[in-house]
Amino acid sequence: MCAAAGAVAVSLAALDGRTATFAVLGAVGAGGAAVAARRTAAAAVRSGGAVLAVAAAAGLVAATCALAGLSAPRWSLPLLAVPAAVAAAGPRTGRVRVPAEAAAAVVGAAAVLLPAGRPALWSAACALAGVVCAGAAVRPERRRLGWAAAVFGVAAAWLRLWESGVTAVEAYTLPVTAAALAVGFVRRRRDPLASSWTAYGPGLAATLLPSLAAAWGDEHWLRPLLLGAGALAVTLAGARRRLQAPLLLGGACLAAVAVHELAPYVVQVAGLLPRWVLPALAGLLLLAVGATYEKRLRDARRLREVLGRLR
Template identity: 50%
Template sequence: MALLLTTGHLLYAAGVCTLWGLCVGARALWRTERRLVLAVVAAGSQVLAWWFRLAAWDVGTTEAYTLPAAGVALALGWYAVRTRPERSSWLAYGPGLAAGLFPSLAAVLVGADEPARRLLLGAGAVAVVLAGSVLRLQAPVVVGGVTVVGVALHELVRVWDLLPRWVFLAAGGFVLIGLAMTYERRRRDMVRLRDTVGRMT
């Protein structure tokens, strides 16, 4: 009802969501079996309040909307794994990682030329893959790896228009020769990689 009364006034709507999130968050501090549910509602209210503020300020940067939501989702996933360690990394961290990386990847693939975004996204995705490898978590490795491959393919397409075509033909020929000479070892490496990722949680 309070949100309906703020129709057309985004800053007032942000204030309502902020107050609601604080109230629900305070309730989540009490001993209750629904603590995780209340924490999700409180965090979602704060994220919604932040989005209302950004819309009121005419902020159009994708990451300003996605990164706070991703951070909240990852924090809740960490808390969920802490309370129940048997949870899969896909349930705990998959939504947050997807929310943080995939919208930026889409902006890179279809948006204007933004070198800083491409560089930061690639570096962030590599960091996610490394963290997932160290912690033996499947979701960060896969989601970060997909993002790294997407950024790399995008950069390859950009380079394609800048270099003579014979350079790519020569490079492709050398790559094929190298793969043919080390086929058995590459096949064993791929099987080992698949088994390693499959054993992650």
């Protein structure tokens, strides 16, 4: 640790000269890599050497970008070469793999955040970060990085759409829904007992709920029509396949769209009726419900049992 602190101090002191900066960063990186590769050293020392080597590599990339006159946001793509190299090394790094990958993850996070506020460059950085994560996820012990790759890919697409001025919410949500439904389909194929809520619920909600919110504030008829048709198709598919999530989500969305579209006409008709008609209808409804209470209760229990048998 003392050696690492001394190396960092020397590096900081040398930052005034370009040649000295590259020389010191190169020496620190080489020294850290040598310490990390030394099998007789303590685990903590080797881990510190690996972290120092990754940090020095990132420093070299940043210094090169600064020397080339690139603005800080444009450092992001070159900096992502550091986590890409660490991911490519993979198991060859041995026992220092975890600290090296942790340091590389910090470098990658900083690289992705550098172009914030510049959608085109930010989108490219997210896309490259997604490629790095996808490459690392090929190895069985790093499968979970596939989720990070998916998140970065979606973020890259959304940023590109935002820069292009796309405002339709479905352009952002439908690709996510398609990917999520594909993953859910594969999961259900592997495990037929898996709940439809975990397999299909998130994917369907990713499009139905934002589109429903947009439809309620949309004065045009096209979005409610398409959303209603899609919700009806989802509901019918859920009923046919005996899947609870599509049935309930699609049915609830279809009912909400119907209420939104029919509400103005109901209000108009109610305004034309005498004032005593609505209270009279409400009273008749209460009487009917009270008279058939036991039957309605049995129907509700049967409905709950039917829904409970759905996956």
